[in-house]
């Protein structure tokens with residue numbers, strides 16, 4: 084039988100992280116590989132109470148089909164939260180999606196033709212690379228550094244190609260943990276202001292800052308060019324798969340068509356439970372707890388790295404989020420380190436899948452949010468021992 088698969092799907096690799104996560108199902112493995120929030124902080128009792136109340140008070144209403152845009156009151160809640168950050172976004176400009184990951188897919192469907200140029204960060208979020216690959220875009224990776232995007236390189240790419248979309252995670256980026264400085268954001272905005280390029284600002288971690296000051300969103304700087312992606316995955320729970328896109332009116336109209344074609348609407352019951360939870364609880368208190376705990380976990384990881392890693396290894400010191408990025412001496416393959424590290428039951432993600440056209444790279448991602456401080460120390464000590472035999 085011939086090949087039945089579309090060209091679209093044939094070229095897209097499976098998510099390497101999902102493959103690694105299979106290894107980490109072995110409970111004796113200390114895993115810094117996943118991107119999981121800390122489950123001990125899930126508001127279980129509050130979600131139980133919200134669910135019971137909703138079913139008792141709204142009965143069968145919450146079990147029915149609903150609108151493609153998403154539940155109005157939830158969109159109003161999201162718009163009000165943006166307003167607190169001086170961002171003027173109308174509920175009509177918000178589409179509730181099945182996680183922000185679906186936002187990426189719907190944007191690909193709505194904006195990208197085959198061969199269209201897309202700027203992504205290097206290293207960049209694997210889920211975005213995968214989502215846009217389905218639409219056969221042409222990637223132009225622009226390196227990120229502790230200040231943000233490499234502006235010279237971005238300028239060069241923008242002047243030599245017609246870039247349709249630029250994707251970035253300016254707060255506590257996945258995978259590197261870095262955040263764009265205020266100056267860097269202005270520099271990016273200046274380069275995009277006169278162009279037709281759409282900037283997709285994906286911000287699942289922005290509220291999880293444990294150090295430093297919040298920075299302006301690109302929506303404050305170049306609102307016409309900016310599409311925002313948001314999510315409840317990291318601030319409430321990920322299993323409901325509830326996120327959103329905030330976009331200007333003409334884009335929203337097309338996104339709604341794409342949403343209808345994909346799944347009619349996002350899980351309505353989940354939207355209602357989340358909203359009930361938000362109405363009955365103080366989300367800022369909850370987020371404060373997450374920040375405090377992630378700050379402690381991050382400190383445990385940074386101090387263990389300082390103590391146990393060879394001095395040739397460099398690492399980012401994130402001010403928020405869930406990840407830290409390690410750069411090994413050049414020539415040392417993180418994939419080779421991974422093989423040895425699994426033998427001592429420590430997992431992480433080698434940098435390779437976060438690049439579109441590089442292999443055997445000397446970088447790796449460590450997640451600190453899903454492992455407790457003592458286990459972090461043990462895992463980093465074991466990984467440090469492996470590294471010392473290799474540098």
Ligand SMILES: Cc1ncc(COP(=O)(O)O)c(C=O)c1O
Pocket residue numbers: 118181182183184185208210252257285287313314315316321324325326
């Ligand atoms: C940068 C980034 N965007 C999007 C997502 C997807 O999140 P969601 O659960 O909202 O689909 C993740 C998840 O790890 C992420 O790190």
